Amino acid sequence: MRTLIVLTVLAVLVMAATCYESHESMESHEYLNPFISRRRANDFIRPNTRLEAITQERIRERNKAPQERQREICDDYYPCELYAFRHGYAAAYRHYFERRRTK
Numbered sequence: 282m283r284t285l286i287v288l289t290v291l292a293v294l295v296m297a298a299t300c301y302e303s304h305e306s307m308e309s310h311e312y313l314n315p316f317i318s319r320r321r322a323n324d325f326i327r328p329n330t331r332l333e334a335i336t337q338e339r340i341r342e343r344n345k346a347p348q349e350r351q352r353e354i355c356d357d358y359y360p361c362e363l364y365a366f367r368h369g370y371a372a373a374y375r376h377y378f379e380r381r382r383t384k
């Protein structure tokens with residue numbers, strides 16, 4: 282019975298220590314108004330960064346690895362895709378498309 286009381290007191294102390302609410306979360310003043318105005322909405326990302334990101338994405342789309350191009354070609358052809366699930370995309374591409382290019 283005594284150990285049960287000690288364990289209960291210990292559990293209450295652990296709960297009180299871990300559930301302590303600090304005021305650190307209220308320092309940012311975001312709790313007052315979580316929404317920002319439309320004017321400040323784009324302040325997080327600079328315009329130069331957005332244009333650079335769009336340019337880099339277009340460059341990446343143009344310069345794809347050969348394996349990625351082969352996989353996309355195989356994904357567009359359903360029998361090749363089924364073959365790829367069993368044998369892999371490289372084998373499926375060779376099976377369906379390599380022979381056609383050599384003719």
